Amino acid sequence: MRVVARLFGVLVLACLLAGVEERAGEAPAEAAFPGENGKIAFYTNRNIERHDLYLMDANGANQTLVDTPPIYTDTTPPAWSPDGQHLAFTVATGGMTQVFVGDASGPTLVNVRNVSGTQVAAVHLGWLPGLAQQNLVFTRGGQILMANVDNPAATTQLAFDRPIASPAWSPDGSTIAHTRLAGADGVPGIHLMDADGSNIRQLTTESSDSFPDWSPDGSKIVFTRATAPDELSVMLVNADGSGAPMPLISQPVLPYPAWSPDGTLIAFTDWIGGATIISAMNPDGTGAHSLTNTTDFYDFHPAWQPLVPPVVSSVEFTQGIQVLQPLSALQSDLQGDGQPPVPIVAGKPTAMRIYFSEVEQTTVYEVEVTGDVNGSRFISLTPGCTAGQRRTGENNCRSMDFTFTPPAGDWSATLKVRLQQDSQVLEEHEFNLTSVQTHPLILKPVTVCDHLLNAQTGVWNCGSLFDFVDLLPYLRATFPGEVIVAGASSTIYVDTDEVADPAEWWQLVGDNVRALWTADGAFDNLHHYGVVRPQADAGTIGGLAYTLANAAAGKTSPSRRHGRGPAGRHGARAGGASDR
16 A cells, blocks of 8 residues: 555656646636635545545544545645635546536535536636635636636636746735746746736746745745755745745645635645645744644645635614624524514514624625515625624714514515625525514503602602603604503602602602502503603612513603613513513
8 A cells, every 4th residue: 555655646746846837827726815714625545546535624623535526636736715615626537637616514515516517638726816706717728717616617718928837816816926837938936917917027036936825915925846856845935025935844745835714824735754644834834733644645735715704794683672693693593483582573664784794895795685675785894893883883884774564474584795796695694584463562651759849839849741752752663562652641759858768769659650550450561650850869770760560660861862761771671562
C-alpha cells in the first residue's frame, strides 16, 4: 500500500508542478471568500482503488466521506461558492472528467449533480466573487467558462488578451492575481490586473511562483514557490506590492494553500514521510498543526467553506407588543403551536417587522414577502448598525415593516432577500402561523382622589379622566382585540394624609378599584383602572403601582401618554382574554 501511495504522491506533485506551464486562460483558482470558518473539503486516496472527497470540521474532527463518483485529482482542489452553500469538484466517469456540484447539508453534501454535461479537458475550478451571482468557473478545451450553478447550460466564455494561468479573483472582484505562462512574454512571477484585464502589474519575480490565494480582506496573497527540486514552500506577499515575499513554512508542501474565511489560518497539504496530511498555520507561519493524521495515505487539496452571516437577523410578527427572538427561536415556537411569544390575533392590523444583520459596506437589498403577507421593497443597509439599533431606530438604523391583517386560523408568509437588480435569492425563510381569537377588553375608568383640600366644601385633588382618554389610542393599537370604554366613571377617595405608608395607600386604592369591579358584575373581560394624578403624595412609585386581576391603578403623566409608560403597556397586556 505504501508503494502505491508513494507513487501516487509523486505523480500528483509532478502534475501540479507542471501546472505552472498550463495553456493560456486555464486554472481559475478558488478565492478566500470572507465569512466564518466552516467545513474543510479535501481529496484523499484512503480507498486505494479510487480517490474520494471528504468533509471535516475546521479543527479536523468529524471527517466524513461524501458519496460521489470517483474523484479526478489531477486538477485544482474542490471549490466552495462564496456563500458556502455549494461545493464544486471534479470526477472521473467513463473516461471523462466532469464538474460536479453538491449542496452543503450538515456534515455532507446533497443534490450532487453534473454541471458540465460533457467531457472536460484539464478542468480547473473556481467561483467568481459575489454572494448573489454564484458563478462557477471551469475550463473546457482550453477556454475559461463561467456558468451559474442553477443554470449550468448557459455558459459564458471569459476572454483575456494575454496568456495567464491560476487566476484568482480578489474577494471584492476588482483584481485578478495570476501567473503568466512560461514562454509567453518572458516575465515570470505572480501578476495583478484589473478584472477587465487592464492595469497589469508584476507582484513577484520567481518563475515558480504560482497558485495565488487572497486573504479574505484582500490585503495579502499566499502562494507557492519552488525552493528545492520537486519541493514547494508556502509564501506570503502584500497585495499592494510593498515588502518582499515572506516564506511561511519551509518543509515541502503541495500547491494550493487555502486561506480560512475568517483570515486567521492558512490550510495546506504537508508532506510527512511517505504520506501527505492536511495542516493549518497562522498567517505568519507560526502554530502549524495537523488536521488529518495518516502515515499510509495522501490527504491533499484543502478547500475552506465560508459561513456567511445571514442578511436577516430576526423577524417579528407584532400587533404592538412582541418578544425579539433570533430566527431559530421564532421558528421553534412556530413549530410548536404556530404562535410567536405574543400570539397574533385574527383580523387585527399586524406588522411583519424584519431586522437585518450588520453589513461591512453599504448594500441595497430587495426584500420580498409572499403568501398571506405580500409586498416587495428595497432597503439600503449601512455599516455600524446592530440588530438592536435597527429595532430602536438608533443612529438612523433601519428595519422594514410589511403591514397586513391576518386571517383566522392557519396562514403563512415567505420571506426572500436578493441583492438589488439580481434575481438570485440570497436567503429564504418560511413562517407558518396560527391566529387566535380574543374577547373585547371592556375598560371602565375610576377617578382616584388622593387629598382632601377642604373638608367643609368637600373639594379633593383627583386624577384627570383626560389622562385616561389620552391612553386609549395606544391601548386600541396594542391590545390584541377590541377596546371598549364602559359607561360613566366611578370615583374613590383615599386620602394620603391618613395613610403614612405609600404601599399601604396603593393597596387601599387597589382594593377599592377591585370592589367596584365586583359590584359591576366581576366579568372576566371587564377591567377597572384607577387614574391617579402624577402629583399624588404617594411615594416615588410611578406607572402601574398596583395590579390585581381585572383591577389596576397607576399614576398618569404627559411622559406616559400615548403608550410610552408602563401603564399603557400593562393595559395592552391586561386584557389578554384569548382563545388559545
